[in-house]
Amino acid sequence: MPGDGALAALQRRVVAALREPIGGASRARTDLPPRDVAASAAFVATANDLFTPSSALTAVERLELYHRQYWYRLLDSIAEDFPALRRALGRVGFWDLVEAYLEATPSRSFTLRHLGAGLADFVAAHPERVRHPVHAEDLARLEYALCLAFEAGARPAVAPERLGDLRLALQPHVQPLALRTAADTLWRRADAGRPRGRVAPPSPTPSRHVVVFRDDLVPTLERVHVGAYAILTAIAGTGSLDAAMARVAEAGVLPRRDAAARVTAWFQRWMRRGWLCEAEPDAAACDRRGPTL
Amino acid sequence: MTGNRFNGFSTLGIGVGLRAPHVAHVVTRRPDVAWFEIISENFLVDGGRPLHTLDRIRERYPVVQHGVGLYLGDATGPSRAHLARVKDLVRRTGTPWLTDHLCWGSVDGTFSHDLLPLPYTAEVARHCARSIRIIQDTLEVPFAFENVSSYAAYRESTMTEWQFVTEVAEQADCGILLDVNNVYVSAVNHGFDPLAYLAGIPAERVAQIHVAGHARHDAFIIDTHDHPVADPVWDLYAAAIARCGATPTLLEWDARLPSFAEVHAEARKAAAHAGRGAELARAG
Numbered sequence: 179m180p181g182d183g184a185l186a187a188l189q190r191r192v193v194a195a196l197r198e199p200i201g202g203a204s205r206a207r208t209d210l211p212p213r214d215v216a217a218s219a220a221f222v223a224t225a226n227d228l229f230t231p232s233s234a235l236t237a238v239e240r241l242e243l244y245h246r247q248y249w250y251r252l253l254d255s256i257a258e259d260f261p262a263l264r265r266a267l268g269r270v271g272f273w274d275l276v277e278a279y280l281e282a283t284p285s286r287s288f289t290l291r292h293l294g295a296g297l298a299d300f301v302a303a304h305p306e307r308v309r310h311p312v313h314a315e316d317l318a319r320l321e322y323a324l325c326l327a328f329e330a331g332a333r334p335a336v337a338p339e340r341l342g343d344l345r346l347a348l349q350p351h352v353q354p355l356a357l358r359t360a361a362d363t364l365w366r367r368a369d370a371g372r373p374r375g376r377v378a379p380p381s382p383t384p385s386r387h388v389v390v391f392r393d394d395l396v397p398t399l400e401r402v403h404v405g406a407y408a409i410l411t412a413i414a415g416t417g418s419l420d421a422a423m424a425r426v427a428e429a430g431v432l433p434r435r436d437a438a439a440r441v442t443a444w445f446q447r448w449m450r451r452g453w454l455c456e457a458e459p460d461a462a463a464c465d466r467r468g469p470t471l
Numbered sequence: 472m473t474g475n476r477f478n479g480f481s482t483l484g485i486g487v488g489l490r491a492p493h494v495a496h497v498v499t500r501r502p503d504v505a506w507f508e509i510i511s512e513n514f515l516v517d518g519g520r521p522l523h524t525l526d527r528i529r530e531r532y533p534v535v536q537h538g539v540g541l542y543l544g545d546a547t548g549p550s551r552a553h554l555a556r557v558k559d560l561v562r563r564t565g566t567p568w569l570t571d572h573l574c575w576g577s578v579d580g581t582f583s584h585d586l587l588p589l590p591y592t593a594e595v596a597r598h599c600a601r602s603i604r605i606i607q608d609t610l611e612v613p614f615a616f617e618n619v620s621s622y623a624a625y626r627e628s629t630m631t632e633w634q635f636v637t638e639v640a641e642q643a644d645c646g647i648l649l650d651v652n653n654v655y656v657s658a659v660n661h662g663f664d665p666l667a668y669l670a671g672i673p674a675e676r677v678a679q680i681h682v683a684g685h686a687r688h689d690a691f692i693i694d695t696h697d698h699p700v701a702d703p704v705w706d707l708y709a710a711a712i713a714r715c716g717a718t719p720t721l722l723e724w725d726a727r728l729p730s731f732a733e734v735h736a737e738a739r740k741a742a743a744h745a746g747r748g749a750e751l752a753r754a755g
Contacts, residue, residue, distance in 0.1 A: 185595060186546035188625075189578035189587075196583055229623045233662060234690035240623035243691070244585060251584050284581040288540040288553055289512055331517030350517060395520040 188228060195224045195241060196248040199281060204246035208253055210273045217242070252280055255290040259325050260297070262361075262368035263317040266377070267308055275307050275314065291329065294322050312380035316361035320399070323390040324365075327351045327397035335452030341445075345417040347457035351392040354402070354410045356384035362399055391453065405432040406444045410453075417457050474719075477613050477646025477678035479567035483533060483719040485741045490724070493731040494524050501531060502735055508721050509564070511538040511571075515556040522563075529564060535679075535719075536566040537648075541606060543599045543616060543639075544575035544589040554609045561612055568613040568678055570648040571606075573599060573639060588621035591628040591635035600642035607645060615646030615678035620656035620685075620694035632657065633671035646678030649715070651707040652700065652723075656685050656692045665707050669714055677715040682708055682741060683723040697726035699737050705744045712748025720745065 200208065201215025217238065225241040232240065256276050257264060264272040279300045285293055298318035305311035330351035336344055348354075358380040367375055387407035390399045402410075408431045412422035426432060433440050448454055474480035486506035489497070491513075496502070507528060514521050528534060538557065541549055561569060574586040589595050607614045618636055630638070640647050649672070651665075658665040682705070684698030700708075700722070712718065722738035 183546060185544075185590075185598060186578060188590065189546050189575055192587065193578050193581055193583055196585075197581075228625055228627075230626055232624070232660065232691075235622075237623075243622040243693070244587065248583060248585060285584060286580055286582065288550075288577075288582060289515070290584055327519075329516035329519045329521060332519075351519070392519060395523055 191224045191228065192241075192244075193284075195221045196245055197281070197284060198245065199277070200246060200249040204242065204249070207246075208250065208273075209257075209269060210253070210277055211270050221245075249280075251290070252285070252293060255293050256280070256297075259291075259294050260318065260321045262365040263297075263314060263321055265368045265374055266310065266313055266317055266364055271309055275301070278304070278307055291325060294318070294325065298322060310377060310380075313359045313361060313364070313377060316357045316359045316380075317364060319355060320357070320361050320365055320388070320390065323353045323355060324397040324399070327353065327390050327392045330392070332392070332452075333455040333458075335449070336454045336456055338445075338449050340456075341419050341454070345457040346413050346419060346422075346454055347417065348410060348414045349391070349453055349455050351397075352410070352453045353390045354407050354414070355388050355390060356407060357386040357388065358382070358384055360386065362386065362388045362401060365399070389453075391451070393451075403433065403440070403444075405437075405441070408432075409441070409444065410448075413454065475646070475675065475678065477568065477615050477676055478719060479613050481567050481678075481719050483535070483567075485738050486535070486719065486721040487731075487735055487738050488537075488721060488723045488725070489528065489534075490728055492728055493734070494528070496731045497532075498524070498527050500731075502731065504532060504735065504738075506533040506535060506719070506721075508535045508537045508723075511536045511557055511560055511569075512540045514560055514563075515540075515553075525564070534564045534566060535721075536560060536564055536569045537617075538569070538571035539586065540576070541571040541602075542576040543571065543573055543602045543606075544595065545577055545602075546575070546598075547578070549602050549605055549609075554606065558610055561610055566612060568615060568646065569610060570615045570617055570646075570679060572619050573616040573636065574619045586619045588619060588623060588625070589635075590625035591630045591632060593629070593638065596635055596638035597642060599639045603639070603643035603645050607643070613646060613678065615648045615676075616640070617648035617650050617681065618653050618657075620650070620653040620660075620692075622660055622691060622693070624661055631663065631668075631671065632661075633668045636672055640673060640676050645676070647672060647676045648679045648681060649677045649711055649718075650681035650683070651711050652681065652683040652685055652704045653694060655701070655704050655707055656694045659692045666710060669707070669710055674715040677711070677718055680708065680711055680715075680718050680720045681723055682720065695726055696723050697728075700740070705740070708741065709744045709748035709751060712745045713751035716752070717745065717749070 198221050199215045225238040229237040229240050231237050283296050298315050301315040308314045387404050388399045388401050408426045412425045416422050484505040487504050489507040489509050514525050572586045576583050654665045654668050682700045683696045686693045686695040720741045724734045
């Protein structure tokens with residue numbers, strides 16, 4: 179089925195119209211800050227070229243019904259997925275950012291659950307958009323990781339005696355993150371409904387390490403030692419316990435005191451939680467994303 | 472109720488659309504519901520609470536999958552990746568039939584997350600039928616498409632919506648999920664007679680019926696699923712039953728969601744209106 183016919187051309191015009199900024203009375207019904215936005219000439223032309231007027235509505239008004247529904251749906255979804263970021267940035271800062279992100283980033287997934295996939299990278303690329311860009315980036319990355327943990331898979335956990343002879347991976351819901359801010363604290367405060375507290379300045383390099391994971395079906399996170407973070411990310415990167423430990427030892431990030439005992443305790447904790455699993459034989463073969471039929 | 476080949480000869484009666492805020496109630500209180508309809512895309516995940524919940528619901532109730540993401544009218548045709556995910560879910564749920572919408576929603580990989588109307592032309596009908604045949608061949612389960620509510624009509628349309636629905640269903644040899652609320656909403660928005668719509672579609676292909684509430688504005692109606700079913704929609708439902716015979720029926724309620732008991736009570740009203748429809752049929 180070629181996507182270059184008249185139907186595809188029509189659909190491209192409608193999607194382009196839907197993605198135009200929202201203004202007027204439709205905008206006033208959202209939390210977006212006031213902004214003078216008028217329907218573009220392209221929007222008006224699309225409406226008049228494609229649609230008939232009804233006895234009650236012009237063609238432009240009819241297209242506008244779809245246009246506003248598009249925006250309402252996306253705005254509701256992203257606000258639900260990033261509650262701590264919303265609190266941290268405040269109403270105007272958050273919605274300014276979200277609007278800029280959605281204008282720049284079309285949804286590329288069948289599900290709105292993935293709408294915020296690029297928000298952290300967008301903040302990193304456009305730090306001028308927000309007042310606390312490093313906090314915003316960390317929080318966006320953290321909250322999207324929590325979204326992924328909600329729905330990620332879980333494979334059979336590796337038994338301790340097999341750790342040395344299998345190609346290892348982290349459970350899909352286990353995501354180590356390195357932060358430059360106290361984003362985890364901000365998230366916990368937001369999650370508990372407590373006041374945001376002081377926003378400390380970011381550190382120049384990652385200073386706080388957390389693991390986002392799913393515990394009894396609930397996405398959550400915990401702070402970990404930089405050495406634990408390094409081991410987990412090295413296992414994810416190498417698939418080998420020996421290679422991971424060698425890489426971490428070389429990096430010099432293990433605890434200075436009682437390193438062996440602490441590493442053992444970390445592994446015991448991870449094994450209890452089933453965080454380590456056998457890597458899939460060929461990740462590419464398991465990726466069902468393919469060409470359309 | 473005898474069912475037909477488009478709903479796996481189902482004898483399911485009145486069902487309720489499963490919504491997340493009601494899951495705990497359903498799992499713990501086990502209400503007397505004939506079946507639940509799930510939104511397929513909410514369960515196209517690799518793990519976690521959605522699948523855990525689904526398995527618990529499946530232990531006690533028949534589940535029918537209703538999709539919002541196959542986009543039968545997308546110019547590029549159905550996505551192989553999406554079909555693979557839906558097929559995995561079909562295996563998990565054992566859905567006796569599967570439905571999605573006669574609409575489009577994405578182009579060039581950009582998603583509108585809406586159920587957008589199509590131009591009603593012979594060419595587009597052929598295109599949709601081709602997509603449905605691919606879907607049926609891939610999923611290997613009876614398939615029915617739902618008529619969507621619409622707020623805009625294309626200049627290039629050359630037939631009525633019910634003619635278009637009939638063309639697609641017959642060319643694809645598939646069933647129809649007749650949403651009588653959508654028929655009513657579109658009838659008001661476009662100024663056609665909803666009874667002419669019912670009379671114009673092939674009744675023998677109706678696999679399932681949807682009822683829902685809508686929001687009335689000065690100049691149009693929006694399909695919001697946030698109210699009880701309006702009386703004119705119940706009347707249309709009775710007329711649909713009179714024409715199609717007893718048909719699995721489902722209440723959709725998505726926004727401003729009241730308690731499960733309230734939603735269930737609204738769904739149960741369908742029985743009385745179906746009885747009215749059966750009487751209409753007997754009276755000829």
